[in-house]
Amino acid sequence: MTTQIAELHIRRGEPGDAPREQVFNVPFEPGQSVLDALRWIRVHADPDLAFRFSCINANACKECMMQIDGKVGYACTARLVAGPMQVAPLANKALVRDLVTEIAPPEERLFR
Amino acid sequence: MRGLEGRPARDAGRCNVPFDDAASLRAKLDVPSASVQETGLLSAVPACRCPPCAAKSGKSRVMNELDCDVLVIGAGGAGMYAALSAARAGARVLLVDRGLIGRAGATVMAQMTVAVALGEECPDTPEAHLNDTLAAGRGLCDPALARLLVEDGPARIREMDAWKVGWARAEDGSHIRQAHAPGHDRPRCVYVDFLNTGPAVSRTLRTQLNPVSAVRRIGDIVITDIATHAGRATGAVGFELGSGAAVSLRAGATIIATGGLTRLYARNSASANMGGDGYALALRAGAELLDMEFVQFFPIGHLAPRLIGMDPIMWDPFRYKLGGRLLNRDGDEFSERYGREASGRYNLTRDVATYAIFKEVEAGRGSPAGGAFLSFTHVPEAELRRNFGPVIDRLAKNGIDLTRQAVEVAPIAHYHMGGVAVGPDMATRVPGLYACGEAVGGANGANRLSGNAITEALVFGEVAGRHAAAHARAQGALRVAGDAPSLSLVTGAATLCRPEGAGSRSGLASLMTRLQALMAEKVGPFRTHDKLAAALAELAAMQAELGEAPPPAAGGYDMARLDWYDLRNMLLVARCVAEAAIARKESRGAHQREDLPGMLPEWEANQVIEWRDDGLRLKRRAALQQREAA
Ligand SMILES: Cc1cc2nc3c(=O)[nH]c(=O)nc-3n(C[C@H](O)[C@H](O)[C@H](O)COP(=O)(O)OP(=O)(O)OC[C@H]3O[C@@H](n4cnc5c(N)ncnc54)[C@H](O)[C@@H]3O)c2cc1C
Numbered sequence: 030m031t032t033q034i035a036e037l038h039i040r041r042g043e044p045g046d047a048p049r050e051q052v053f054n055v056p057f058e059p060g061q062s063v064l065d066a067l068r069w070i071r072v073h074a075d076p077d078l079a080f081r082f083s084c085i086n087a088n089a090c091k092e093c094m095m096q097i098d099g100k101v102g103y104a105c106t107a108r109l110v111a112g113p114m115q116v117a118p119l120a121n122k123a124l125v126r127d128l129v130t131e132i133a134p135p136e137e138r139l140f141r
Numbered sequence: 142m143r144g145l146e147g148r149p150a151r152d153a154g155r156c157n158v159p160f161d162d163a164a165s166l167r168a169k170l171d172v173p174s175a176s177v178q179e180t181g182l183l184s185a186v187p188a189c190r191c192p193p194c195a196a197k198s199g200k201s202r203v204m205n206e207l208d209c210d211v212l213v214i215g216a217g218g219a220g221m222y223a224a225l226s227a228a229r230a231g232a233r234v235l236l237v238d239r240g241l242i243g244r245a246g247a248t249v250m251a252q253m254t255v256a257v258a259l260g261e262e263c264p265d266t267p268e269a270h271l272n273d274t275l276a277a278g279r280g281l282c283d284p285a286l287a288r289l290l291v292e293d294g295p296a297r298i299r300e301m302d303a304w305k306v307g308w309a310r311a312e313d314g315s316h317i318r319q320a321h322a323p324g325h326d327r328p329r330c331v332y333v334d335f336l337n338t339g340p341a342v343s344r345t346l347r348t349q350l351n352p353v354s355a356v357r358r359i360g361d362i363v364i365t366d367i368a369t370h371a372g373r374a375t376g377a378v379g380f381e382l383g384s385g386a387a388v389s390l391r392a393g394a395t396i397i398a399t400g401g402l403t404r405l406y407a408r409n410s411a412s413a414n415m416g417g418d419g420y421a422l423a424l425r426a427g428a429e430l431l432d433m434e435f436v437q438f439f440p441i442g443h444l445a446p447r448l449i450g451m452d453p454i455m456w457d458p459f460r461y462k463l464g465g466r467l468l469n470r471d472g473d474e475f476s477e478r479y480g481r482e483a484s485g486r487y488n489l490t491r492d493v494a495t496y497a498i499f500k501e502v503e504a505g506r507g508s509p510a511g512g513a514f515l516s517f518t519h520v521p522e523a524e525l526r527r528n529f530g531p532v533i534d535r536l537a538k539n540g541i542d543l544t545r546q547a548v549e550v551a552p553i554a555h556y557h558m559g560g561v562a563v564g565p566d567m568a569t570r571v572p573g574l575y576a577c578g579e580a581v582g583g584a585n586g587a588n589r590l591s592g593n594a595i596t597e598a599l600v601f602g603e604v605a606g607r608h609a610a611a612h613a614r615a616q617g618a619l620r621v622a623g624d625a626p627s628l629s630l631v632t633g634a635a636t637l638c639r640p641e642g643a644g645s646r647s648g649l650a651s652l653m654t655r656l657q658a659l660m661a662e663k664v665g666p667f668r669t670h671d672k673l674a675a676a677l678a679e680l681a682a683m684q685a686e687l688g689e690a691p692p693p694a695a696g697g698y699d700m701a702r703l704d705w706y707d708l709r710n711m712l713l714v715a716r717c718v719a720e721a722a723i724a725r726k727e728s729r730g731a732h733q734r735e736d737l738p739g740m741l742p743e744w745e746a747n748q749v750i751e752w753r754d755d756g757l758r759l760k761r762r763a764a765l766q767q768r769e770a771a
């Protein structure tokens with residue numbers, strides 16, 4: 030298999046911060062997902078990157094929703110491509126940190 | 142409901158008071174270490190007393206305390222069912238999960254079948270289901286738990302049917318379909334098409350919970366410890382992931398419904414929430430763990446090509462319906478050499494199939510990615526479409542055309558037979574502490590039949606909720622204010638004050654991957670004394686690396702700190718698995734010792750682990766199944 034490089038431009042920050050963009054170059058095998066890359070970044074580059082996911086493969090938890098190249102999608106089903114990719118938190122939900130937004134139904138939150 | 146409203150400690154920041162050594166850190170703790178020990182919090186770091194932190198912790202202490210009759214930890218099938226059943230029995234219930242309610246665990250990911258003696262496809266009895274369960278368990282089942290599973294199963298599954306879960310029915314609608322899964326003596330397994338069993342079960346339970354006002358559901362709550370007082374469980378403590386705020390949940394009875402431990406392994410079918418938290422919680426609180434060496438590997442987990450948006454154990458239903466052929470590199474249908482599988486039929490139990498694939502790979506006859514080929518190329522396309530319509534399209538999106546190519550599969554950590562030791566009322570030996578679902582050990586002995594896990598989750602959830610509610614009611618008058626688990630016990634979890642240098646943030650995510658690789662390599666399905674001894678030494682080194690205190694907080698949704706708390710549990714649970722495996726000097730079911738092949742009569746025994754005098758204690762006792770027979 031040929032290893033390629035995805036150039037992830039990730040929007041980061043906490044509520045109130047001026048959002049900043051950070052670029053990570055992630056090696057990948059064709060077929061891998063954006064979630065694979067985010068998890069790779071936490072192990073190899075920055076353990077503080079925040080994003081949420083549970084099921085990793087099954088596309089069952091629906092937690093990993095974010096904006097990928099401007100479109101809302103699941104990080105675990107979006108495939109990596111060689112070259113630049115834009116990754117940002119959901120625009121219509123309250124930001125928690127980096128790629129994490131408040132997605133739980135309001136009645137299922139501690140602070141509601 | 143009193144005390145169920147929380148407020149964020151939004152202004153909680155990081156304390157920069159310098160701590161130069163451990164002694165000065167201790168001096169600043171507001172709880173003596175003895176009482177930390179007493180509550181079972183072995184490595185919590187109590188709060189800083191510096192004035193700003195004291196002010197903040199004072200505030201959040203009031204705000205994040207919740208009170209209920211029954212606290213359910215984990216909102217998978219078992220936890221949701223327990224919450225429903227406790228509420229039915231009149232309890233005020235708090236149902237918390239570290240992820241989203243009903244979406245974070247194994248239940249929502251299950252794609253296959255649920256075993257239950259409904260007798261819809263052909264006559265069947267719970268007794269026949271029990272016989273198959275006990276046979277698969279290789280003499281180690283707790284017969285009372287296995288009996289409960291098979292006897293209450295039909296009521297739970299029919300109830301789900303009445304709640305419109307959508308069990309697949311015969312084309313004329315006359316009866317519920319039941320598939321014939323390996324290890325069962327007849328067609329017994331209900332399912333929801335297409336590969337939709339778990340999502341349907343989860344959705345149905347959520348729908349049932351929605352209108353129940355006695356159940357408050359809260360997601361993103363990571364429980365770090367069970368609180369105990371005078372030997373009784375009095376609730377739990379943890380933190381809210383989004384804010385990092387500590388929470389203290391006081392309860393008359395507490396149910397652990399946290400699922401299994403398969404995240405310990407590099408290749409697993411689990412979600413990120415299945416690191417065995419419940420086993421660690423129970424152990425530290427004083428409960429016993431049973432049969433921890435028995436981790437089930439699912440033989441034909443998807444290996445290659447990379448498949449996204451589908452759970453890696455999705456090939457099982459294909460095999461039920463279409464057979465399929467398991468081939469080695471040379472195109473040889475090797476499983477015949479290890480078991481009784483006839484070409485194109487699927488009747489090999491999981492342990493035998495796992496063994497067969499490992500042996501082929503070891504002999505150099507594996508597929509390129511290190512597994513076996515699974516082929517449906519002999520099945521006509523129309524047949525594939527008729528059985529799996531939408532799934533065939535999802536596969537096509539992944540570039541997989543089953544009419545033309547075989548996929549590669551390999552064993553993958555899937556389920557844990559062992560777990561918290563409970564009686565038929567799901568009570569642990571700690572008064573007020575219950576467990577249910579995959580978190581419980583015993584019902585499935587040394588190996589689980591396919592389909593028994595969801596039945597187990599629903600049946601045991603119902604029983605646990607009922608008994609926990611009764612316990613909370615009975616001891617209601619005994620509850621005293623002093624029982625509230627103190628927030629200071631989880632300040633390790635609060636976003637309040639973290640001494641600089643308390644623990645490192647970097648390296649935790651990679652420590653996690655090293656732990657998973659170690660477990661896969663040395664504590665996988667095929668074990669030897671030497672591999673297990675090496676694993677235990679390595680686990681001790683990893684424990685030292687993890688350290689005693691979590692890293693400094695960095696605000697909300699702090700994944701590095703979550704890694705620390707996860708590793709704290711995972712390393713403890715990994716040790717339990719390895720210690721039990723090195724002690725069991727034989728091969729049985731899912732525990733295969735290459736240096737000690739064959740089952741021995743003197744090992745028809747369960748192994749029980751407890752935490753005593755700062756260490757793990759392992760003891761062996763004759764299997765209940767044997768004692769009952771004698
Ligand atoms: C991919 C897959 C497919 C499967 N297919 C089948 C099948 O077809 N048939 C079958 O019978 N079985 C199947 N199983 C097994 C079965 O799904 C599980 O055994 C069963 O669903 C477990 O239910 P549970 O409620 O005990 O645990 P889970 O559903 O795993 O729920 C546990 C919950 O506890 C939460 N939790 C964990 N730790 C904490 C903590 N510290 N604080 C707060 N919350 C916590 C988790 O987030 C999770 O939501 C499958 C398993 C997997 C992984």
Ligand code: FES
Nearest residue numbers: 085090091093105
């Ligand atoms: S990780 Fe669960 S849906 Fe993406």
